[in-house]
Amino acid sequence: MVAQVEAAETELLDALRAGQEAAFEALVREYHASIVRVARIYVSNRATAEEVAQETWLAVLNGLDRFEGRSSLRTWIFRILTNIARTRAQRDARSVPFSAVGDPSGEPVVDPDRFAPAGERWAGHWKSYPDRWDTLPEARLIGDETMERIQAAIDRLPPTQRQVITLRDVDGWSSEEVCSAMEISETNQRVLLHRARSKVRQALEAYLGQD
Amino acid sequence: MLISEDLTCQELVELVTEYLEGGLSSTDRDRFEQHIVLCDGCAVYLEQMRTTISLTGSLTEEAIPAETQAGLLGLFRDWKQG
Ligand SMILES: [Zn+2]
Numbered sequence: 550m551v552a553q554v555e556a557a558e559t560e561l562l563d564a565l566r567a568g569q570e571a572a573f574e575a576l577v578r579e580y581h582a583s584i585v586r587v588a589r590i591y592v593s594n595r596a597t598a599e600e601v602a603q604e605t606w607l608a609v610l611n612g613l614d615r616f617e618g619r620s621s622l623r624t625w626i627f628r629i630l631t632n633i634a635r636t637r638a639q640r641d642a643r644s645v646p647f648s649a650v651g652d653p654s655g656e657p658v659v660d661p662d663r664f665a666p667a668g669e670r671w672a673g674h675w676k677s678y679p680d681r682w683d684t685l686p687e688a689r690l691i692g693d694e695t696m697e698r699i700q701a702a703i704d705r706l707p708p709t710q711r712q713v714i715t716l717r718d719v720d721g722w723s724s725e726e727v728c729s730a731m732e733i734s735e736t737n738q739r740v741l742l743h744r745a746r747s748k749v750r751q752a753l754e755a756y757l758g759q760d
Numbered sequence: 761m762l763i764s765e766d767l768t769c770q771e772l773v774e775l776v777t778e779y780l781e782g783g784l785s786s787t788d789r790d791r792f793e794q795h796i797v798l799c800d801g802c803a804v805y806l807e808q809m810r811t812t813i814s815l816t817g818s819l820t821e822e823a824i825p826a827e828t829q830a831g832l833l834g835l836f837r838d839w840k841q842g
Contacts, residue, residue: 568840570833577832581824599828606832610839657774659805664770673768675801682811691815699816718816724781743777750812 558622566613577606580623583720584630587730590712591634592641601637605630624726631730658747682757695756702752706745713738714745767795772802776809 564572584605588598608629616625665671682690689695703711703719712731716722722730728738772795778784779792796803 570836573836574829574833577824577829581828581832582822603831603835606835607839610836657770659770659773661770664768673770674799675769678801679804679808681804682808690811691818695815696819699812700819703816703819714816718813719819721817739777739781739783742781743774746777746809746812746816747773749816750808753812753815754808 555618559618562613562616562618562622565610573610580626581606583716584626586712586715586720587627587630588634590731591631591638597637597641601630601634604633604637608633627726627730656744658744658751679754680758682753685757690757695753698752698756699749702749703745706748709733710741710745710748713741714749717742718746767791769795769799769802769805772796772799773805776806779806780809780813 561572561576565576581602584602585595585598588601588605589595592598592601605626609626612625612629616622620628663676664673665676667673703714706714709731713727716727716730717724724735724738724742727733728735731738733741772792775784775788775792779789784792796806
């Protein structure tokens with residue numbers, strides 16, 4: 550698997566160095582949206598993030614000959630990006646980075662009403678169990694509307710939670726990659742991810758529970 | 761050690777991500793798993809979280825606007841010409 554990925558990457562790199570547009574387009578399709586998202590962590594608006602992304606692409610192209618494959622192409626691209634984004638953020642006098650933990654207050658991720666109250670014999674246990682989703686028709690579970698609900702739930706999240714869940718669960722980044730791009734601790738990352746995933750689950754439960 | 765032996769469902773739901781991320785100590789992981797084995801509600805909840813993660817992973821990226829794409833291609837052509 551890893552060897553395959555490496556072979557594909559080497560091929561892509563060769564094509565890029567040879568100036569093949571299709572290779573560059575493929576790279577853009579794969580990374581541009583995440584690059585802009587990560588840039589948004591550092592800079593204050595979408596237009597600036599797009600500029601940072603442009604600058605990143607240029608730096609990637611100019612650095613191609615020096616890229617030795619000691620890290621993955623993705624890691625390398627995002628390292629370039631975070632350097633550029635940081636510099637840009639400093640120039641724009643924005644505090645770097647924008648990484649306050651959203652709601653550290655510890656608001657519960659499941660409505661406390663769902664559990665038996667303190668003092669009862671089954672205090673803290675489910676009053677009634679959540680519904681199973683694996684018995685739902687597949688078409689409903691993975692339908693377009695389900696996807697729209699998920700996207701809407703993510704869009705409603707506080708920015709840092711939105712960034713973490715998008716990078717981790719949509720883009721498939723590792724927690725180390727997210728921590729280093731967002732300059733947050735492993736613990737913060739986990740708290741943000743937990744809140745974000747729990748809210749998406751909640752939105753799904755509300756939707757899938759409708760008849 | 762974070763988890764007491766009488767871990768409640770209400771406590772468990774707060775630990776799901778830590779569990780899935782492999783962040784629990786082995787003692788805590790055992791307690792978490794013992795609860796899951798005995799509690800259908802939490803077993804379903806954990807499954808819902810797993811499903812949530814996998815569904816989120818199948819979200820499709822919004823397409824890159826044509827204008828952006830054209831701009832980047834221009835950048836590439838300029839670079840190619842050195
Ligand atoms: Zn339980």
